[in-house]
Amino acid sequence: MRIERGAAELPKAGKPSLYWLGQAGFWIETGKHRILIDPYLSDSLAKKYVGKKNDHVRMMAPPITVADLPRPDLVLVTHGHTDHLDPETLGPLHERFPDLPFVVPAACEALARERVGEDAKLILIDADETIEPLSGLEITALPAAHETLARNDTGQHLFLGYGIATGDLRIYHSGDSIPFDGLSERVKAFAPDICLLPVNGRDERRASEGIPGNFHLHEAIALAADYPFLVPHHFGMFAFNTIEPDVIDKAAAEQTSLRVIRPTPGECLSILTEKASEETWTRSTAAPTTTS
Known part of the structure; x- marks a missing residue:
């Protein structure tokens, strides 16, 4: 794979890229399909937890509004927590695009219908299943x-x-997860070019407050070590559940074969999926071109 410098905009057809929305959310352009995964573009959690100790006030503004999102071809949801299955993001998206399909865990069907829409086009999936929701696109569900x-x-x-x-x-987008027996084998079987992994970690304080944890940065690096690229996420959104960017940058500088690319909101990382001996990343800072 070769990845070259690209334009500072949502890629045109045939121009694969990643665009980080914050938290675990990404706009993924494969070159053939536009995929939205776990978008959290509202303040619904700040409203829910107003006045509480962990108030969920955003540290970063959404890089794009729901109203300005172009129509994706497919939406993926990894689980039912609101920063992944957000009614104030996915509900309006469904209203704008009633025929838009949403891939959701089968276990979350009822919650997805409540938050996205009772008539939403849901594609249900469980761990270790592979589907082809669009021509030429395979989605494999891995447990988290x-x-x-x-x-x-x-x-x-x-x-x-x-x-x-x-x-x-x-x-490979892990959803929210920590390491567990069998995960590395499943990832190896999938053989990703790019791993999108959370790095906000976990500790006793958060566990005591009911905040489930994720990979520590070193665990994400270990899982991705056999693959070309790691793009960390799930940081910089909520002050009580994050990791400092310079910690990620320091760890990235220490890697030899794995390339760790820390994204920033509103940044497009352009990928060229042609066989080549040299790999480079494009980093640019423009919001996606918007259409209705």
Whole structure:
């Protein structure tokens, strides 16, 4: 894979890229499909937790509004927490695009219908299943542990990650997770080019306050070590549940084979998926071109 410098805008058809929305949210352009995953573009959690100790006030503004989002081809949701399944982001998106399909964990169907819309086009999936929701696009669901491998009463996983495969591009988004037995083997079987992993970590204080944790940065680096690129996320949104950017940058500078690319909101990372011996990343700072 070769990744070259690209334009400072949402890529045109055939120009794969990543665009970080903050938290675990990404706009993913595969070159053939436009995919939105876990977008949190509202202040719904700040409203929910107003006056509480962990008030969920945003540290970063949304890089784009829901009203200005172009129509994606597909929306992926990894689990039911509001910063991933946000009614004030996904509900308005469904209203704008009633035929838009949403891939959601089967265990979260009822919650998804409540938050997205009773008539929303939901594609239900569980861990270790692979679907082709669009021509030429495969989505593989991997289990996730946030912090446990939780299941509902019928055995369906509450937390998922997704392997996104199209052509010669393979991207793994873990959802919210910590390491667990069998994860590295599943990731190896998928063989991603790019790993999108949370790095906000976990500790006793957060656990005592009911805040489930994620990979520590060193754990995310270890999981991604056999693959070309790691793009960390799930930091810089809430002051009680983050990691400093300079910690990520320092760890990135210490890597030899793995390239750790710390994104910033409103930044487009352009990818060229042609075979080549040299790999470079493009980093630019413009919001996506908007259309209705």
